[in-house]
Amino acid sequence: MSSTSRAPSVRFEHLTKIYSGRSDHPTVAVQDVTLSITAGSLTVLVGSSGSGKTTLLRSVNRMVTPTSGRVLIDDHDVSELDAVKLRRTIGYVMQESGLLPHKRVIDNIAIVPRLNGATKASARERALELMTVVGLDQRLATRFPAELSGGQQQRVGVARALAANPRLMLMDEPFGAVDPIVRSDLQRELRQLQDQLGITILFVTHDIAEALALGDQIVVLAERGRIAQQGTGAELIAQPADEFVADFLGLGAGRDLHLQDSDGTQLVMDADGRPIGRLSGHRR
């Protein structure tokens, strides 16, 4: 998964994860999930709290070890790959940016290239380039994370994840903690970035509007990772598989959603003609 290789596909095969925890009652987080993620797509896993989204995501980079089943990146079973190397080749962005508080922005971004053997100078040069890629003013390079806004911290998180030139990126509610306007900017920029980079992105959210705005493919998860529906945003809206999906999309109770073209952007409109979101312009 170097910068020169193509974006990989990801496949979950009969994945089950049971957390034994400290209580008497083990939790079945996901049960027998089989799911294919197309190479080079931005696929969104969306579902309510506790549906197993994070568990699925973290099983890709081996932060979670499945109880049974397996995850394949292209044709490689991740359990047979070196966990440390695997994590260094996969970008990972989470809700709390996970930045190191005592390191300056530039050095936070440079961490993985440094671990991979880049010199300090070349890692920093790359970090500065990436700041521009994610829309950060390079003058922020010498600040500490606490001296940035939430949105800026998330951009640093994205830049850091991109620093190793990953062909696969995992994003766990990365924009959950920022205000709606910044969030919408970040979504638009991520879409553009993915169009340029052509990498495979697996993105977790519980927000259906975010899923519609971002996803080439959307996977709606019900309890224990049950796949209620997988398809493009347009397919989900046109033909929700069942009542669960319809409710999740807000299609129940007279909120008939439909799509309307506005200067090439597909807006999601409710029954009263109010735009409630926009659809990712990219459907493969």
Ligand SMILES: Nc1ncnc2c1ncn2[C@@H]1O[C@H](COP(=O)(O)OP(=O)(O)OP(=O)(O)O)[C@@H](O)[C@H]1O
């Ligand atoms: N380390 C753990 N130990 C015990 N139970 C866990 C652990 N991690 C997750 N779970 C349980 O597994 C289930 C799925 O959790 P997971 O975090 O994968 O869901 P999620 O869809 O990402 O939820 P959220 O949107 O709230 O983050 C939940 O019932 C959760 O309580």
